[in-house]
Amino acid sequence: xxxxxxxxxxxxxxxxxxxxxxxxxxxxxxxxxxxxxxxxxxxxxxxxxxxxxxxxxxxxxxxxxxxxxxxxxxxxxxxxxxxxxxxxxxxxxxxxxxxxxxxxxxxxxxxxxxxxxxxxxxxxxxxxxxxxxxxxxxxxxxxxxxxxxxxxxxxxxxxxxxxxxxxxxxxxxxxxxxxxxxxxxxxxxxxxxxxxxxxxxxxxxxxxxxxxxxxxxxxxxxxxxxxxxxxxxxxxxxxxxxxxxxxxxxxxxxxxxxxxxxxxxxxxxxxxxxxxxxxxx
Amino acid sequence: xxxxxxxxxxxxxxxxxxxxxxxxxxxxxxxxxxxxxxxxxxxxxxxxxxxxxxxxxxxxxxxxxxxxxxxxxxxxxxxxxxxxxxxxxxxxxxxxxxxxxxxxxxxxxxxxxxxxxxxxxxxxxxxxxxxxxxxxxxxxxxxxxxxxxxxxxxxxxxxxxxxxxxxxxxxxxxxxxxxxxxxxxxxxxxxxxxxxxxxxxxxxxxxxxxxxxxxxxxxxxxxxxxxxxxxxxxxxxxxxxxxxxxxxx
Numbered sequence: 001x002x003x004x005x006x007x008x009x010x011x012x013x014x015x016x017x018x019x020x021x022x023x024x025x026x027x028x029x030x031x032x033x034x035x036x037x038x039x040x041x042x043x044x045x046x047x048x049x050x051x052x053x054x055x056x057x058x059x060x061x062x063x064x065x066x067x068x069x070x071x072x073x074x075x076x077x078x079x080x081x082x083x084x085x086x087x088x089x090x091x092x093x094x095x096x097x098x099x100x101x102x103x104x105x106x107x108x109x110x111x112x113x114x115x116x117x118x119x120x121x122x123x124x125x126x127x128x129x130x131x132x133x134x135x136x137x138x139x140x141x142x143x144x145x146x147x148x149x150x151x152x153x154x155x156x157x158x159x160x161x162x163x164x165x166x167x168x169x170x171x172x173x174x175x176x177x178x179x180x181x182x183x184x185x186x187x188x189x190x191x192x193x194x195x196x197x198x199x200x201x202x203x204x205x206x207x208x209x210x211x212x213x214x215x216x217x218x219x220x221x222x223x224x225x226x227x228x229x230x231x232x233x234x235x236x237x238x239x240x241x242x243x244x245x246x247x248x249x250x251x252x253x254x255x256x257x258x259x260x261x262x263x264x265x266x267x268x269x270x271x272x273x274x275x276x277x278x279x280x281x
Numbered sequence: 282x283x284x285x286x287x288x289x290x291x292x293x294x295x296x297x298x299x300x301x302x303x304x305x306x307x308x309x310x311x312x313x314x315x316x317x318x319x320x321x322x323x324x325x326x327x328x329x330x331x332x333x334x335x336x337x338x339x340x341x342x343x344x345x346x347x348x349x350x351x352x353x354x355x356x357x358x359x360x361x362x363x364x365x366x367x368x369x370x371x372x373x374x375x376x377x378x379x380x381x382x383x384x385x386x387x388x389x390x391x392x393x394x395x396x397x398x399x400x401x402x403x404x405x406x407x408x409x410x411x412x413x414x415x416x417x418x419x420x421x422x423x424x425x426x427x428x429x430x431x432x433x434x435x436x437x438x439x440x441x442x443x444x445x446x447x448x449x450x451x452x453x454x455x456x457x458x459x460x461x462x463x464x465x466x467x468x469x470x471x472x473x474x475x476x477x478x479x480x481x482x483x484x485x486x487x488x489x490x491x492x493x494x495x496x497x498x499x500x501x502x503x504x505x506x507x508x509x510x511x512x513x514x515x516x517x518x519x520x521x522x523x524x525x526x527x528x529x530x
Contacts, residue, residue, distance in 0.1 A: 002296070003285075003294055003295075003296035003297070003335055003337070004294075004296050004371065004373070006285055006291070006294060006337070007294040007296065007373035008373075010290070010291050010294075012291065012292075012293075012294055012373035012374055012375055013373065013374070014371050014372065014373050015361065015362065015363040015371075015372040015373065015374045015377060015378065016362075016363020016364070016366065016372070016377075017363075030405065031402065031403065031405065033402050033407070033408050034399065034402035034403050037398060037399060037402055038399055038402075041388075041391055041395050041398075041399065042391075045390055045391055045395075045431075112388070114387060115387050115388060115403070116364075117359070117364055117365075118364070118380070118387060118444070119387070119400060119403050119404060120362065120363060120364060120377055120404075121403040121404065121405070125403075276363075276366050277366050279359075279364045279365055279366060
């Protein structure tokens, strides 16, 4: 009789075996306090290091909007979209959330190595807490967005509520991406070098700073591709409801949520399937 | 394969366990890597830390683990907890073994108090259970006001105390103590030794990794001697320790 049969006979399970996906997720749900507390502590310790504290959550994207808005506003001249300031602020604020998930997700396991190596818990809670951290920041940014938009002449209307279901899809999408980058950077450390470039490419190509229809109008097939870029879809929808930007194809309301849910589930599965190996040096 | 005793209840079964690390080597170590493709790219070297270890631990056993530095003791213990994944073979256990060890701070940027909270929540305690424990762990670690300082500012002894306090705060079915005793000052060492004995009485099975033959003799009936990733000897503490000490002379 081999030892593994002997263990089986006495009903001893294998240590560190990856649980089935659903019980894994149930385990994650049981650790929700951990996820939230970790996000809160990390946010707070970030604030405590700076004099302006929580102000940076808003100041950083605002400064970004100011700099990029000025440069791209001048460069684009008359092909600038109307109401350019509000256009850029909405774009940058939303993209800031996605970029945060993308970057923090890629660091979630790598930077918490000693925690992963000393305690046993479902690892996906680490990228999850990065996402929650970014969600809190997003909440603050959205609150500040109201007076900013009012300053540019867009006062709150009932239509603004249409942004809420869109945001939910956008959050799922960003979370799915965070799960994927979290796993990839653990084994291919070269990717941590490459990721900033990818996030910059996404930033410049997703219409954060310019109106895709005006700039790329001569290439209709490019526009067709853009119609299925979830980042572009999210920005376009938010601008339509918040600042009266032109209408968008109605299929966005189906394609964005579908892509987001699929990516979220696929990202979670992708992360979970390597669960046993995250502790390895 | 290791012998099995049908009379007693097995708690941990280790079946032909292999662990390898892939590391980037430099200098001589890198050039000695034989594989052509790997040498072409970078100095990746495989370190075979455990080479096929098998044994069975039974209920209410306290087992000492000895061996020289770098022999694979700590790797074996980490593999027992499932924190280091095996290359081949497997560890089976009645419940997940808990490791009481010395190592890096959990989250160096956060204060000791916040580390207590996060560590306990990660282990699956509820917020309700945490309320009482937080105070208890803080008092036990005797860190005073330092509890509110970031953990990266702690000395290694202070870090070890805090981690010990977190891990020792609950009853364990299978407990691994990895040289935790060696780090604290005299007062804390006494306190932690007493606590370990207490835990050992409640715990089903305890593993003690130490370089102090005295504490191995005091606490353990059976001892494993690990030498260069191989289980050199497994038997009653007195026999194994004297064989080990003989080999060192």
